[in-house]
Amino acid sequence: MLSIRDLEASYGSMSVLFGVGLDVAAGETLSLIGSNGSGKSTLFSAITGLLRPTAGEIELDGLAMIGKSTSAIVDHGIVMVPEGRKLFPSLSVEENLLLGAYCKRPGEWSLDRVLDTFPVLKDLRRRPSQALSGGQQQLVAVGRALMANPKILLCDELSLGLSPSAVEVVYAGLQKVKETKVSLVLVEQDIARALKESDRFACMRHGRIVLQGKSLNADRTEISNAYFGGSHD
Numbered sequence: 001m002l003s004i005r006d007l008e009a010s011y012g013s014m015s016v017l018f019g020v021g022l023d024v025a026a027g028e029t030l031s032l033i034g035s036n037g038s039g040k041s042t043l044f045s046a047i048t049g050l051l052r053p054t055a056g057e058i059e060l061d062g063l064a065m066i067g068k069s070t071s072a073i074v075d076h077g078i079v080m081v082p083e084g085r086k087l088f089p090s091l092s093v094e095e096n097l098l099l100g101a102y103c104k105r106p107g108e109w110s111l112d113r114v115l116d117t118f119p120v121l122k123d124l125r126r127r128p129s130q131a132l133s134g135g136q137q138q139l140v141a142v143g144r145a146l147m148a149n150p151k152i153l154l155c156d157e158l159s160l161g162l163s164p165s166a167v168e169v170v171y172a173g174l175q176k177v178k179e180t181k182v183s184l185v186l187v188e189q190d191i192a193r194a195l196k197e198s199d200r201f202a203c204m205r206h207g208r209i210v211l212q213g214k215s216l217n218a219d220r221t222e223i224s225n226a227y228f229g230g231s232h233d
């Protein structure tokens with residue numbers, strides 16, 4: 001479904017991604033892990049058209065995405081839940097969700113379906129989003145992205161700044177999304193959580209994918225070496 005090959009990207013003269021290759025299958029959840037500055041957000045920016053790669057290929061179902069505008073990429077089904085949620089704080093939950101339908105592809109997601117998927121939001125739908133807890137706000141951000149009927153959802157640090165109980169609320173909600181046909185790519189700092197929530201993981205370091213594998217029974221020492229750099233570095 002999503003296929004990335006030999007991707008290079010830079011900010012001005014500073015190269016940041018070096019030959020990144022990654023595949024995400026339909027319905028699959030992939031966790032992207034890596035320390036601060038390893039290039040995870042830059043990869044998301046490249047996939048969503050916010051940053052134009054200098055080389056390589058990004059294809060969704062065989063269709064080239066590089067060179068398309070962000071809104072065209074959303075139209076094709078790649079939607080991001082941005083770091084920090086980026087809700088409109090004074091707008092109601094419902095209004096925030098409806099904004100996600102602005103670039104709506106045809107599909108099954110609707111306001112009612114989002115509220116059925118995240119029932120905690122039902123009674124809160126008329127409240128300003130700023131009146132919600134952090135975990136509830138994060139569900140609104142995920143729900144807003146679902147309103148566009150994505151094929152693949154890129155989630156940038158859903159648990160950032162949330163209490164442990166709020167993190168549980170968010171990932172319990174995400175479980176329902178995983179049961180649908182939507183593919184997920186999760187950037188998650190908590191490695192144990194990243195492995196628990198995904199079918200496969202990819203670890204980035206210094207702008208490269210240095211390890212990929214199945215999340216179930218993944219070798220934690222191998223991941224730790226990839227994440228921090230092993231003794232061979």
Ligand SMILES: Nc1ncnc2c1ncn2[C@@H]1O[C@H](COP(=O)(O)OP(=O)(O)OP(=O)(O)O)[C@@H](O)[C@H]1O
Nearest residue numbers: 011014016034035036037038039040041042043204
């Ligand atoms: N807008 C920008 N302009 C210049 N350099 C940038 C910009 N954004 C990121 N960088 C640099 O690109 C590199 C990769 O950063 P990126 O934000 O992609 O990493 P990350 O893995 O997402 O990190 P974090 O977990 O801290 O968000 C870093 O060296 C960072 O300083």
